[in-house]
Amino acid sequence: MSPAGLDVIGDVHGCHTELVALLDALGYAWNGGALVPPPGRRAVFVGDLVDRGPDVVEVVRLVRRAVQGGAALSVRGNHDERLARALGGDSVEATRSLHVSLAQLSAVDAAERDAVWHFLAALPARLELDGGRLLVVHAGELDTDDPATRERFNVWGTAPGVPPELDWAGRYTGSALVASGHTSVLSPKWRGRTVNLDTGCVFGGQLTALRYPELDVVAVPARRAYASTAHWRALTGVGA
Known part of the structure; x- marks a missing residue:
């Protein structure tokens, strides 16, 4: 049987207008407030739904309703995890991008803030799809037998005992295609059986989807x- 079609979407970072435009381009429709996929397809998000952008x-809300309605799946990115922890009362690094989300959430009621908190906190660190032939993570994949270390690396791209700036894509030898985001690139970056889909929408780049298979x-x-960010300015040469 042919695998179901999946549309794997890079880091959104609060870019609602661009997300709606991308879903439209992929053939999704709307029934009231519900996202309706094309027949046989589903959206999959690589995480970092929040922070930095104008419409967190x-x-x-869009992704939560789509997941609840069976039209989408999502993994948890590091920005999603930090915001969920902040909303849950944990002490976290007070980054500028986190404050962008918190300021927007201050304008909604407590029920909506709780819905954001619980949804983000419950997102998985990884999704193994199409019988294990596709792996979706936010930051990267690590060959380790320790589940906690692997989960931390999946979300953050770093973990205790793992060398900083590990070139995980260059070391990856698995058979599954790994789709991720986390580190902005100008266009989808393929390295062996890995692809980075974070094309810097929030920085003025693009919002990208990979249609699978x-x-x-x-x-x-x-x-x-x-x-x-300094990273994006260095990539583009704008404002560097």
């Missing part, structure tokens, strides 16, 4: 740059 609440790429341009 709307993005989480076809391995076609569909992307929409950012409406504008909402944030900037």
Whole structure:
């Protein structure tokens, strides 16, 4: 039997307008507030739904409803985890990007904030799909027998005892295709059986989806740059 079609979407970071445009380009429709996939397809998010962008609440609401309705799946990114921990009362690093999300969440009621918290906290660190032929993680995959270390690396790209800046994609030898995000690139970056789909939408790049199993790429341009980092400036040469 042919595998179900999956549309694996890179880091959204609060870019609701671009997310809706990408879903439209992929052939998704809307029934009231419910996302309706094309027949035989489902959206899969690589995490980092939140922070930096202008519409964090709307993005989480869209993805949460799509997941609850069976139209989508998502893994947990490091920004998602940090925000969930902050909403749960944990002490976390007070980053500028976190404050962007918290400021937007301060404008909604407690029930909506709790819904965001519980949804993000419950997202898995990894999704093994199509009988193990596709692995979706946020930051990277690590060959280890320790589940806690692997989960930390899946979400953050770092873990205790793991060398900093580990070139995990260069070392990956598994048979599954690994789709991830986390580190912005100008266009989808293939290395062996891995692909990075974070094409910097929030920085003014694109929001990208990989259609699986076809391995076609569909992307929409950012409406504008909402944030900037030294990494993105170095990539583009803009403001460097």
